[in-house]
Amino acid sequence: MIERGNGVPSGLVVKAYGGFFYLKKLTGDNNNQPLIVATVRGKLKLSTANSELPPVVVGDKVDFIEDNAAAVIVKVHPRSSELIRPPIANIDQVVVVCAASVPVPDFQLMDRITVRAEAEKLAVVIVINKIDSAREEILGQLQQHLRGLPYPVIKTSAVTGEGLTDLKQALLGRISVMAGPSGVGKSSLLMKLIPDYEPKIQDVSQKTARGRHTTKHVELLAIPGSGYIADTPGFSNINLDQIELAELPLLFPEFADYRLDCKFSSCMHIPEPDCAVKQALAEEKLSASRYRNYCQMVAEIQAQRKW
Numbered sequence: 001m002i003e004r005g006n007g008v009p010s011g012l013v014v015k016a017y018g019g020f021f022y023l024k025k026l027t028g029d030n031n032n033q034p035l036i037v038a039t040v041r042g043k044l045k046l047s048t049a050n051s052e053l054p055p056v057v058v059g060d061k062v063d064f065i066e067d068n069a070a071a072v073i074v075k076v077h078p079r080s081s082e083l084i085r086p087p088i089a090n091i092d093q094v095v096v097v098c099a100a101s102v103p104v105p106d107f108q109l110m111d112r113i114t115v116r117a118e119a120e121k122l123a124v125v126i127v128i129n130k131i132d133s134a135r136e137e138i139l140g141q142l143q144q145h146l147r148g149l150p151y152p153v154i155k156t157s158a159v160t161g162e163g164l165t166d167l168k169q170a171l172l173g174r175i176s177v178m179a180g181p182s183g184v185g186k187s188s189l190l191m192k193l194i195p196d197y198e199p200k201i202q203d204v205s206q207k208t209a210r211g212r213h214t215t216k217h218v219e220l221l222a223i224p225g226s227g228y229i230a231d232t233p234g235f236s237n238i239n240l241d242q243i244e245l246a247e248l249p250l251l252f253p254e255f256a257d258y259r260l261d262c263k264f265s266s267c268m269h270i271p272e273p274d275c276a277v278k279q280a281l282a283e284e285k286l287s288a289s290r291y292r293n294y295c296q297m298v299a300e301i302q303a304q305r306k307w
C-alpha cells in the first residue's frame, strides 16, 4: 500500500508506460532535467477510495528515493484535480483549441469542455488556431460565441508562428492539457512550442488527405522555462455525467455578473420571470449561441434524471 503524503513532493510523473513511471524532479528548470525511471514501492493496491484513477497516474506529485540507480516512488501527494480521459492528475488549466478554417468549430463540444473544466475548477484558455487560413465567416461566429466570456482568447498559427509567444506565456508555470476536436492543430502547436516533441505521424488519411499527428500515450511535456502540458487525441463528445442540474448555471461564468439580480435565487434562467440573465441576452451582452447550448445541456440533464 502506498502512502499519501503531505510534505513538499520531490517528483512529477510525466509519463507512465509498461509498468514504469517516468519522473522529473520538481525543483529548478524542468527542461534541463533528466527523466528518472521509477517503480512503485510495494504491492500496488487498487485505486484509493472515491477515485476512478489508479494509485499513480501522469500528473501525480510524488516522493521518491533513488536506490542503486533505481528510483522508487514511496508517496503520492493528494490530487488537486483528476481527469479520467485522458487519465491525468493535478491539471490546473485546459487549453480549448478550435480552428478558424477547417474543421469548422463545434460550439456544443467547446461549451461542454469549458463546463467540465469549470466543474473541476480548472482555468480555461481558448485558442483559435489556423489564423493563417482564417475564414471571415468563422471568425465572426467565434466572436459572437465568445461574447462576454471571461476566458483569455489567443489567435495562433502553427504555420506562421503568430500568437505562439502569447500561448507560451499562458502556459508558463502551469500544468495544462490540450483539448478539442481532431484536426484543429493541437499537436502542431505543441511541436512549435516544445523542442524535441515528436508525436507519431499517422499515414496521410485517404479520406481527408492530410497528415495526422496521433497521440496515444498521455505524457506531460516540459515547457521551456516552466510548466507542463499534455497533448491529447481529438474527441468529438463529452458527457455531463456527475453534473447536477442546479450546479450547471454556475459553470457558465459569464452569468455571474447578472445572476444576483434575478428574482429567484435558484433561477435557472429559462422559464423564470424577472431573470437578469435573459435580460442581458436580450441586450446582447451575452452570447445567444452559448445560451442555446446551455438550454440544451439543461434539457439533457433533466432527461437523465427522469430514470
Ligand SMILES: Nc1nc2c(ncn2[C@@H]2O[C@H](COP(=O)(O)OP(=O)(O)OP(=O)(O)O)[C@@H](O)[C@H]2O)c(=O)[nH]1
Binding pocket: 129, 130, 131, 132, 133, 156, 157, 158, 159, 160, 180, 181, 182, 183, 184, 185, 186, 187, 188, 189, 210, 211, 212, 213, 214, 215, 232, 233, 234, 235
Ligand atoms: N493552415 C494551418 N494548418 C495547420 C495549422 N495547425 C495545424 N495545421 C494542420 O492541420 C492538420 C491537423 O493538425 P494536428 O496538429 O495533427 O491536429 P490535432 O488537433 O493534433 O489532431 P488530433 O491529434 O487528431 O486530435 C495537419 O495537417 C496540420 O499540418 C495552422 O495553424 N494553420
Ligand SMILES: [Mg+2]
Binding pocket: 186, 187, 188, 199, 213, 214, 215, 231, 232, 233, 234
Ligand atoms: Mg494531435
Ligand SMILES: [Zn+2]
Binding pocket: 259, 262, 263, 267, 268, 269, 270, 272, 274, 275, 276, 277, 278
Ligand atoms: Zn435568471
